[in-house]
Amino acid sequence: MVENIGRGAVRSLDEIGYAAALLIESAYWVAVGHRLRQPVRAGAVIIQMMQIGVHALPIATLLSATIGIMLAIQSLYSLGLFGAESFAHIGIALSVTREFSPLIMGILIAGRSGSALSARLSTMSISQEVDALRVIGINPVRFLVAPALIGMLVMVPALTMWSNLVALGASGLYVAGALQISLAAYFDGVIEVLATDDLMHGLGKSALFAVLIALIGVVNGSLVRGGAEGVGSATTKSVVQSISAIVITDMIFAFITTR
Amino acid sequence: MSLETTPTHAAIAEMPARPLVIEVEHLDGHYGPRQILFDVSLTIVQGEIMVIMGGSGSGKSTLLRYLVGLERPSTGTIRLLGHDIGRLGGTAMLNLRRKIGVAFQGGAMFSSMTVAENIKLPLRELATLNEKTMDIMARLKLEVVNLAGFGHLMPSELSGGMLKRAAVARAIVMDPKLLFFDEPSAGLDPVVSSALDDLILRLREAMDMTIVVVTHEVESALKIADRITILDKGRILTVDTVEGVRHSPDEHIQNLLNRRSEQQEMDAAAYLRRLSGEA
Numbered sequence: 001m002v003e004n005i006g007r008g009a010v011r012s013l014d015e016i017g018y019a020a021a022l023l024i025e026s027a028y029w030v031a032v033g034h035r036l037r038q039p040v041r042a043g044a045v046i047i048q049m050m051q052i053g054v055h056a057l058p059i060a061t062l063l064s065a066t067i068g069i070m071l072a073i074q075s076l077y078s079l080g081l082f083g084a085e086s087f088a089h090i091g092i093a094l095s096v097t098r099e100f101s102p103l104i105m106g107i108l109i110a111g112r113s114g115s116a117l118s119a120r121l122s123t124m125s126i127s128q129e130v131d132a133l134r135v136i137g138i139n140p141v142r143f144l145v146a147p148a149l150i151g152m153l154v155m156v157p158a159l160t161m162w163s164n165l166v167a168l169g170a171s172g173l174y175v176a177g178a179l180q181i182s183l184a185a186y187f188d189g190v191i192e193v194l195a196t197d198d199l200m201h202g203l204g205k206s207a208l209f210a211v212l213i214a215l216i217g218v219v220n221g222s223l224v225r226g227g228a229e230g231v232g233s234a235t236t237k238s239v240v241q242s243i244s245a246i247v248i249t250d251m252i253f254a255f256i257t258t259r
Numbered sequence: 260m261s262l263e264t265t266p267t268h269a270a271i272a273e274m275p276a277r278p279l280v281i282e283v284e285h286l287d288g289h290y291g292p293r294q295i296l297f298d299v300s301l302t303i304v305q306g307e308i309m310v311i312m313g314g315s316g317s318g319k320s321t322l323l324r325y326l327v328g329l330e331r332p333s334t335g336t337i338r339l340l341g342h343d344i345g346r347l348g349g350t351a352m353l354n355l356r357r358k359i360g361v362a363f364q365g366g367a368m369f370s371s372m373t374v375a376e377n378i379k380l381p382l383r384e385l386a387t388l389n390e391k392t393m394d395i396m397a398r399l400k401l402e403v404v405n406l407a408g409f410g411h412l413m414p415s416e417l418s419g420g421m422l423k424r425a426a427v428a429r430a431i432v433m434d435p436k437l438l439f440f441d442e443p444s445a446g447l448d449p450v451v452s453s454a455l456d457d458l459i460l461r462l463r464e465a466m467d468m469t470i471v472v473v474t475h476e477v478e479s480a481l482k483i484a485d486r487i488t489i490l491d492k493g494r495i496l497t498v499d500t501v502e503g504v505r506h507s508p509d510e511h512i513q514n515l516l517n518r519r520s521e522q523q524e525m526d527a528a529a530y531l532r533r534l535s536g537e538a
Contacts, residue, residue, distance in 0.1 A: 036350075038384070123370075132367040135327050136381045136429075137356035143384075 015223070019215040022141060026149050029142040038139065040146040048151025052113045053159055060108060060159050061166050067100050068092070068167030072174040085179055089189040092171045094198060098258075101163035102202045103250055106209035109156055110242035114213040117148050118238035121221025122231045130222070140222075149214045156210035157203045164202070205253050212245045277304040279338075280437060280469045281326065286335035288321050288493070295321040297493045299335070303486075305436075308463055308470045310480040313490035314515065319473045320441060322490065326471060327361050327439050328352065340436060357385055360430030360468075364442040366422040368414035368429070375401070375410030378429045385433065400428040403465075404458060420451035427458065431466065438468045444476040452476065456483050477516055481505070489515065 033039040075088040121144065124130050133140045172186040220238040224230045281303035288296030295318045303309045313319045324330045325337060332345045342355055368377045378397040382388055388396075401407050404424040414422060423443060430438060440459065444452040456479050463470055474480055480487055480501075487504045489496040491511055497504065504512060 037387075127365055127370075128363045128367040129369055131324075131329055132361070132363060132369075134329060135356060135359065135361040136384070137353045138380070138384050 015219050018223075019219050022145055022215060022218055023149070023211065025141045026146040029139065029146050030150065033142060033146075038142055040142055040150070044143070044147035045150045048147045049155050051116070052109060052148075052151045053155030056108065056112055056155075056159060057162070059112070060105060060163060063104055063108060064101065064163040064166035065170035067104055067163075068096065068170035068172075069174050071095055071100065071167070072171040072178070076175065076178055088175055088179075089172075089186055090193050092175070093168065093190040093193045096167045096171070097164050097194060097198045097202045099202070099250075099254075101160045101167060102206040102209060103246065105156060105159045105163050105206060106213065106246040106250075107243055109152070109159070109210070110213045110216075110246060111239055113152070114217040114242045115235045115239045117214065117217035118221040119231055119235045121218060122224035122234040125222055125224050126227060126230065145214075145218050148218065149211070152210035152214040153207060156213070157206045160202055160206040161199075164199070201257060205250060208249060208253065209246050212249060213242045216242045216245060277306055279303070280305045280340055281309075281471070282336075282338040283326070284336045284338075286322075286325060286332050286337060288318065288325050288330065288332070290321050295493050296325070299490075299493075299495055301488060301495065301498060303469060303471065305469050306463065306467055307485045308459065308472065308483050309486050309488060310484035311471065311473045311488045311490065312475060312477070312480050312515065314475065316492075317490040318493040319475075319490050321493075323439060323441055323471070323473045327359060328356065353385075357433055358436045360433065360435035360438045362423065362426045362430045362438070362440045362443065364445055366414065366426040368422060368425060370414055372413075373410065374406070374412050374414060374417065374425050374428075377414065377425065378410070378432050381429065381433050396432060397428075400432050401425075403431065403462075404428045420447050420455065423447070423455060424458065427462075431462065431468075434466065436469060438462065438470045440470070440472040440474075442474055443472060444474060444479045452479060453482075459483050 029038070029040050071092050072088065075091050076085050079085050079088055079091075121130075124144070130140050130144075133143055168187075168190060172183050172190070175181070176183045176186050217238045220234040220241070224234045226233070279302050281301070283299055283301040286296055286299040287294060288299070299318075299322060301309075311319045311322060321330075325332060326339075328339070328344050337344050339355060340358060342351065344352065344355065347355060368374070369380065372380070375394070375397045378400055379393045382393045382396060397410060398407065401410055404427050406421060406424055406428060409417065409421065409425070414425065417425060427440075443455050443459065447455065459470060459472065460483055462468055472480070472483065484501050486498060486500055488498045489504065489512055496509060496511055497507060499507065505516065507513065
């Protein structure tokens with residue numbers, strides 16, 4: 001048993017080292033690819049951004065609106081115990097921008113795009129497409145990893161920002177209706193409460209989540225073993241690891257920056 | 260089954276006068292932690308078709324991975340076109356890769372691109388050509404492999420044989436000096452397999468390529484090879500001409516050749532009788 005734990009720990013360290021190397025190599029290709037006539041193609045980045053961000057808009061909107069309304073219901077209920085419903089916008093605004101939007105969007109993208117990235121790379125590895133890239137002389141990190149990483153880094157914070165708007169809008173509609181106040185009055189309160197730091201806190205976290213989702217997807221996808229079963233296993237591992245990493249990182253981030 | 264040699268084998272007589280393009284010396288090869296190849300040494304001359312044969316687990320696919328630069332040798336040396344690939348830096352290796360084409364066993368076509376886009380990919384990434392020129396080159400290569408008019412299809416829409424020919428078109432699009440095939444006949448019926456053998460011979464004649472084919476198909480090997488390397492348990496049993504291999508007194512080699520012959524000449528009725536226990 002101790003041996004298994006030790007092996008698991010070494011393998012985890014190995015994977016973390018591999019992920020770090022991928023991150024550095026991706027940054028290298030973004031920085032010097034053009035000079036070496038091997039650029040990270042804008043077209044590939046746009047395709048990734050479409051898949052990660054634009055295609056996720058409907059589900060992101062639905063989840064964000066639901067979270068906003070749910071927060072409004074809970075805030076009005078809990079504050080109502082003290083007759084303080086009129087302060088509901090404070091908790092909602094801060095919770096949405098600092099916590100819920102980045103967390104929910106991170107989990108959504110981990111399940112939706114992190115798994116897709118892992119499945120794509122593992123299938124490509126098994127069918128020797130990655131080997132084909134290498135023998136052609138195309139660096140797989142430049143061709144496959146860097147566009148996905150950039151796509152994630154742009155779209156996860158963008159979706160988080162969109163989620164902020166939708167969740168605050170939906171919660172505003174609910175609170176305004178429940179308290180018989182105007183929507184404008186609700187948003188005046190929200191704008192008064194929110195500082196740039198609150199938005200940056202959420203966006204910073206979402207950028208961190210983006211890197212984690214991309215790297216975990218790539219590491220699991222490229223270290224795949226076996227056939228179709230291996231692809232399934234890599235995809236599942238990728239989703240579980242990404243969501244765990246997001247939640248743990250969220251807690252550490254909050255601990256460091258919020259106390 | 261015919262084991263007659265083709266006229267192309269006569270070319271072997273001229274081979275020693277030609278320059279060496281692949282030199283493998285004392286290579287030990289690994290797949291993960293396991294050692295697969297033991298002290299492999301091999302030379303291939305320009306314009307030669309070398310077939311690497313062996314049973315399952317003999318190390319032929321691992322040897323191919325080393326030859327195409329997918330694995331770097333830690334023990335021994337591999338020189339391709341005069342370059343020691345164990346010592347080449349990134350840019351030099353990239354330049355060398357432009358002179359190498361590889362047709363993988365399953366085709367390894369990129370499933371998200373059309374056949375034509377697959378063929379144009381090396382040109383797009385490694386050369387500075389305009390779109391029209393790339394289109395023309397892709398069309399020409401598709402014609403070479405008898406796939407003219409199929410460029411707009413996705414790889415999933417092609418049959419096994421077409422997929423392998425499409426992979427050949429992509430492998431030759433940069434006009435490589437060295438062309439490697441991994442199990443070109445695997446999974447193909449004899450007619451399609453024979454057509455692919457003919458294509459390999461035509462490519463050598465038309466483009467003066469040096470071709471290395473890894474296969475376990477005896478008939479195919481005897482048809483296309485100038486010389487045959489036989490691997491067994493990671494060691495080279497022999498490197499010889501087709502005639503030399505056919506008449507080798509080595510029992511392992513004869514087993515490898517005859518096992519295949521017996522399979523092909525087996526009478527279907529006798530096989531069924533044996534299965535049902537009647538014979």
